[in-house]
Amino acid sequence: MRNAITIFLSLAVLALFIGLGTWQVQRLQWKEGVLAQIDARIAADPVALPQAPDKARDTYLPVMVAGQFGGGTLRVLVSTKQAGAGYRLISPLQTDQGAILIDRGFIRVADELPPVPTGPVTIEGNLHWPDDRRSSTPDNDVAGNTWFARDLDQMADTLNTKPLLVITRQMTPPEARVLPLPVTSEGVPNRHLEYAGTWFLLALTWSVMTLTLLWRKKRRNS
Known part of the structure; x- marks a missing residue:
């Protein structure tokens, strides 16, 4: 039994x-x-920036934006498999819909901060609302310009833009010293x-x- x-x-x-x-x-x-x-959505043909972007609807939406960069660049600490430790560069872009945040790409930690491009630019990229912050993530050092998470509201307040981020896939004309880090699905658990x-x-x-x-x-x- x-x-x-x-x-x-x-x-x-x-x-x-x-x-x-x-x-x-x-x-x-x-x-x-x-x-x-x-992946299919990320690689789709770009469209114009929506008038009222929505996180639930427009995350990863491929867009084409044109404008001119304003002053200021935020450095976001990041590590890549290919290039190691470095910074993402976030700068304000003035468009016909107002100023937005542009993730220009990557430089190594040892590299000097390149100047913001001058003149008109066209950027093909993807709308994104990053979720970088974890319980162990330090507070952003705004005064020292070392950011540990892409907190859009805080970045927008610092650079006087909308809390709207486009991650660059391709910029015309391109930046010789900045490597684009396009958005991918690798960060999805x-x-x-x-x-x-x-x-x-x-x-x-x-x-x-x-x-x-x-x-x-x-x-x-x-």
């Missing part, structure tokens, strides 16, 4: 682990579909494969433990 109860409970727990692992595989397939949609592996590993471990326990009970009773 006890063996039957043990087997029943063990099978129930095993089924739970396998079920959770299968659910995570399904979530993985769903998330990969979402990422594919995001996708750990479902890891979670699925964890649940299936627990299922395997539980199976081995249960079989070992039953084998030992059988030896004691024989």
